[in-house]
Amino acid sequence: MKNKLCEMFGIDVPIFAFSHCRDVVVEVSKAGGMGVLGMARMDPDRVEEELNWIDAHIEGRPYGIDVLMSGNVEDSGDLKYDPEKLLPQEHVRFVRDMLDKAGVPPLPEAEEQQIMRDMVKGMNFTPRESLEMVERAMSHPIKLIVNALGTPPAQLIERAHSKGIKIAALAGKARHAIKHKEAGCDFVIAVGTEAGGHTGDISSLVLWPNIVDAVDPMPVLGGGGVGRGRQFAAALALGCEGVWCGSIWLKTVQSEVPPEIKSKMFEAAADDAILTRSVTGKPCRTLNNTFSKAWNAEDAPAMLPAPLQNYLWWQEGRSRVERVRAKEFLTYPVGQIVGDMTEETSVKEVVYDFINELLDSKERLDGMLGE
Amino acid sequence: MKNKLCEMFGIDVPIFAFSHCRDVVVEVSKAGGMGVLGMARMDPDRVEEELNWIDAHIEGRPYGIDVLMSGNVEDSGDLKYDPEKLLPQEHVRFVRDMLDKAGVPPLPEAEEQQIMRDMVKGMNFTPRESLEMVERAMSHPIKLIVNALGTPPAQLIERAHSKGIKIAALAGKARHAIKHKEAGCDFVIAVGTEAGGHTGDISSLVLWPNIVDAVDPMPVLGGGGVGRGRQFAAALALGCEGVWCGSIWLKTVQSEVPPEIKSKMFEAAADDAILTRSVTGKPCRTLNNTFSKAWNAEDAPAMLPAPLQNYLWWQEGRSRVERVRAKEFLTYPVGQIVGDMTEETSVKEVVYDFINELLDSKERLDGMLGE
Structure with a gap:
């Protein structure tokens, strides 16, 4: 050309x-x-x-x-990531309860500590x-x-x-x-x-x-x-x-995405790629999932400002969900073109x-x- | 072609x-x-x-x-328009206070009655x-x-x-x-x-x-x-x-739009054409305005379901605003292409x-x- x-x-x-x-x-x-x-x-x-x-x-x-x-x-950046201090207990409880109810097991302690170390390093990059x-x-x-x-x-x-x-x-x-x-x-x-x-x-x-x-x-x-x-x-x-x-x-x-997410993408329509603040704290188009939907419930706490909402998802949601590939919670950033992705x-x-x-x-x- | x-x-x-x-x-x-x-x-x-x-x-x-x-x-339709009964007093007060504070005069009684008659007719079409x-x-x-x-x-x-x-x-x-x-x-x-x-x-x-x-x-x-x-x-x-x-x-x-709205359009950027439920109760892309923004305030009541939110805007907002062409409240349905409209x-x-x-x-x- x-x-x-x-x-x-x-x-x-x-x-x-x-x-x-x-x-x-x-x-x-x-x-x-x-x-x-x-x-x-x-x-x-x-x-x-x-x-x-x-x-x-x-x-x-x-x-x-x-x-x-x-x-x-x-x-x-003016906000150093410190998992012990930053997240309100109400929000941590909200996510933990959500995953507990859905039967997603908590992280084993050793894994949790490693994940925390990696996260702190990544967040403070x-x-x-x-x-x-x-x-x-x-x-x-x-x-x-x-x-x-x-x-x-x-x-x-x-x-x-x-x-x-x-x-x-x-x-x-x-x-x-x-x-x-x-x-x-x-x-x-x-x-x-x-x-x-x-x-x-x-x-x-x-x-x-x-x-x-x-x-x-x-x-x-x-x-x-x-x-x-x-x-x-x-x-x-x-x-x-x-x-x-x-x-x-x-x-x-x-592609790098695990088969469980890929199959979710193949089933998704264009408007399943939702623009939501729930995952990163900023408007991010990602595959609709139970975690993102939960924030719309009447009794849900208000979402945290960026980057706290991001920390919350990483610390309390993502690792637990991805470890067992809990399909309803799995998500991945993807555009509306996902509706055309069928195989x-x-x-x-x-x-x-x-x-x-x-x-x-x-x-x-x-x-x-x-x- | x-x-x-x-x-x-x-x-x-x-x-x-x-x-x-x-x-x-x-x-x-x-x-x-x-x-x-x-x-x-x-x-x-x-x-x-x-x-x-x-x-x-x-x-x-x-x-x-x-x-x-x-x-x-x-x-x-299962909902006949009856202005006396349908709208919660909290919402009516919210809109009236907003316009009062902005100095938009109330409708003269005769005009109000005529507008109501037209509205009831239109809504019950x-x-x-x-x-x-x-x-x-x-x-x-x-x-x-x-x-x-x-x-x-x-x-x-x-x-x-x-x-x-x-x-x-x-x-x-x-x-x-x-x-x-x-x-x-x-x-x-x-x-x-x-x-x-x-x-x-x-x-x-x-x-x-x-x-x-x-x-x-x-x-x-x-x-x-x-x-x-x-x-x-x-x-x-x-x-x-x-x-x-x-x-x-x-x-x-x-075009049919009054000059005050036209000049607002000429000043607007693409993202001033916001998708909001505030005007009709359903997601409607319209020119951003003080009325639409007001519903994001922390002390604002929750928006009413369609078609009530539409009735609220018509009955309490629109006629008052358009009568005196109060620029900050004026709106009109328009797409993101408004950002390209400059003259x-x-x-x-x-x-x-x-x-x-x-x-x-x-x-x-x-x-x-x-x-």
Whole structure:
């Protein structure tokens, strides 16, 4: 395809695949797109392990990483995670009772302590540690760094550019996209409300052209609601240079999600991907589940502000639920496209279906409007 | 354009314009699209007046009407509107205090009584009266009836078809669209969450192709988030045969909305079109306003169930607010596309911009994918 982003990265099709799973990253890049590994909070050993594996399998194709960095690396947050002190007893009891009643066993003490240690470490991950993690990643042949937590810090942009690495950031509003552009990003990723994970209120159909115009002539990737070739065609028609997608890879054989969550996804309709504060404390689109529904009950306590609600779910809910894979409570961030996910396929099939349906859509437009 | 809906109605472009304003209907049809008059609850004299005017000005071009009919015409609803009895005093006081504090004067008694009479009449409008209204409309050369309240009643579909009139219905989920198809509709209108007015949760980008596949080969119009040519191109790329739009006409010189609301729209961002239960009791996307915000306050009473919340706004809020055009309280159903509405233009300009931008989008795709 003749396209700014294909030229920028030397890829065949501007399909940018966000995934926490290194297999997906490798397969997408090998199929002609661009795999982007979600790193979140990885310690240096894990970074080496994941990226070494990718380097060994990706056959020299380009790939990127996705990080969560606040704009100010000195800002380490004003709330240190301390599981003993932060959570109100009423809320802890509410979650414990809920799981007890549903027959989800409590964690064995040894496991609980290990989980707590891991959590405290994860929660207290500082922007400084994030920067070190990215620095480590930059010793690998990464071609792109995406920041999912606002405008990247100036020193990261400078450092990436000095190594010939492109940098981009997610935006849910035009004014955020303009900030990214002014800070020196190479492109922006416009993410509509239908996306999985933390998301805003504006739909892709309205947001994308809005951001395209706001940062013109900078390239824009359309994210949120993209899972097939027709949406890829729509993104290009709306002025985007390509697509950003994450949810669709969860259904693949390569995906990291456990079979119990996968089967929940295959049964889900588009509106089972609900936008809820219950899991992270911020609006996050995730698979509907008993925990999220419970907060709507009349006798439920009010949800805690972020990040406390997140701590509550991690500390009291998630580990207990995932340990026994209690299906009704299992959840995973996923977009409305989940309604289209009905069976397991390979990453390669998803990419090829994307391209074929894009071409069908093009033919359809040619037929209506003359070639 | 070569297109099923262009053939069905003998129109040049498949832009279907919903409007309560007869001027908009006439201008869209004259510009090559299809104007559809929102009738809601009109008495027979008003039907005659509106449609006679349209017939006199539309120069023989096709047009349609949009109605609100429940599937069962015998179902007259179980809740008769009686302003003296239905509304809890706590809620009435909450709204009165809010407006008193904001300096919005109470209604003069004579006006209040007239408004009450009109309201009681409107609220108690029966499905039977709706059917009579449509019967009256069918004595005019209408070419299309759209039902915005679910699958049209069987007798309406039969009656319309016997007169050569096409019939369609709105759907926010695939299963509703399938019901419309099975009942005998000629096409369906898939409406995403970004639309103005009553709307569901699923975004257009996800919903449209979903419904296209569900009712294939029946034609589908894409509605919700459509205000310009790029979205028109996206709708065609996503498998739709055309677009359904309402909000965008509100900004035109022909539009029915008062200047105070228009200027609020020109200042609004996409996420000022909020999905709220505060105005009608059901999720309705409308311009953010002080009344809607007030229900989020900690000391606010819980919102009433539909249709009581609607009665409350009509009886205690709307008339008082609109009489003096109290800007902070003024609202109007509008979609997220409101963020793109920044100045008044003519209906004809909107239609021509739609077509030009559609062609630009097509050219863009040609450039990327080869002609």
